Amino acid sequence: MGVLATITIGMNPNLIEFGSVILSWHGLLTFVAVAVSVYLVHRWGTQEGIGGDPILSVAVWCIIGGIIGARALHIIDFWGPIYQHDPIRIVYVWQGGIAVIGAILGGVAGGSLYITIRNSTRFMAFWGRFFRWAGEPHKAPLPGIGHLADVSAPALLISMAIGRIGDIINGEHFAKATDLPWGVFYTHPNSPGVVRAVSHPAVAYEIVLDMLVLAIIWPLRHRLRPRGMVFVLYGALYSVGRFFLSFLRVEENIYALGLNEAQIVSLVIMLVAIPLLVYKAQFVRP
Numbered sequence: 284m285g286v287l288a289t290i291t292i293g294m295n296p297n298l299i300e301f302g303s304v305i306l307s308w309h310g311l312l313t314f315v316a317v318a319v320s321v322y323l324v325h326r327w328g329t330q331e332g333i334g335g336d337p338i339l340s341v342a343v344w345c346i347i348g349g350i351i352g353a354r355a356l357h358i359i360d361f362w363g364p365i366y367q368h369d370p371i372r373i374v375y376v377w378q379g380g381i382a383v384i385g386a387i388l389g390g391v392a393g394g395s396l397y398i399t400i401r402n403s404t405r406f407m408a409f410w411g412r413f414f415r416w417a418g419e420p421h422k423a424p425l426p427g428i429g430h431l432a433d434v435s436a437p438a439l440l441i442s443m444a445i446g447r448i449g450d451i452i453n454g455e456h457f458a459k460a461t462d463l464p465w466g467v468f469y470t471h472p473n474s475p476g477v478v479r480a481v482s483h484p485a486v487a488y489e490i491v492l493d494m495l496v497l498a499i500i501w502p503l504r505h506r507l508r509p510r511g512m513v514f515v516l517y518g519a520l521y522s523v524g525r526f527f528l529s530f531l532r533v534e535e536n537i538y539a540l541g542l543n544e545a546q547i548v549s550l551v552i553m554l555v556a557i558p559l560l561v562y563k564a565q566f567v568r569p
Contacts, residue, residue: 289481293470296453309379312449317346320435320442328434333426340423341431344397345390352389353381360536360544379455383443384525384548387518391432398425429511433504436517437497444493450486457533458485485531492524505569512564519556522549 299306321342328338357380358366358373366373400406402422410420450456454469454476460483467484469476476482500517507513526549534543542550 289466289468291468291470294452295471296474308452309449313446316442316445319445320438323438324435334424337425341394341397345394348393349386349390353386356382356385384545395428398428401425427510432511432514436514437501440493440497444490447486447490456486458483458531459533483531488528496520506566508565508567515556515559518552522552525549
């Protein structure tokens, strides 16, 4: 396996280093990915008649839920080897440790809870009792969960692809060795991947997966009903692809049937999403 027949990545994964403060390409591109996602959902949502301010209000809670979900899934995966013995490290978010599937699930949960609770009778009563001084309680013109989810699905795929570019530069997601001509080899001493042999560009494959799923769901965004089915289709297709691509990953923690955490979560999503598509999804004229 010759290095000359590979793609060599020698970039420093750290964009800025100032003492103990480090800004990595991964961190920067994650921020860019979130910003692009919010911008696209705002743009496409307003084109479909959803108010811009309500979209931004929901986005705040999607981001909060996404951060919590991404961190929580990572902590669950590494509870035994790391956090059980040193629980204070749970809050050390700046040291890395997030799971993209957890970010998606957490973002959906955060946004959905906000839409559900914000206009509920109990919330109106709570606000009127304790916060009347800040203004009379009123219902916000929030979008339906399914409609906003459908608008968000293509934006999420684009933002996921942007975030994965940071993973490629960083080199932290280890994959199995390969002698294929597009295998990657990391040479910068700051890269976690510098200790690895030439390996599959697994996260680059995920970018291809994101773009393939985007190409499938984009023509269907006004044809698949009821609302929410475009997002369900996105979840099903991404989970199928992620399940099989994860066989190329080298993961520290393996669970039942030799599967890693991402594969188990993907299976659960498939078990929910595929029956929903079969029994509920319908094609309509745009």
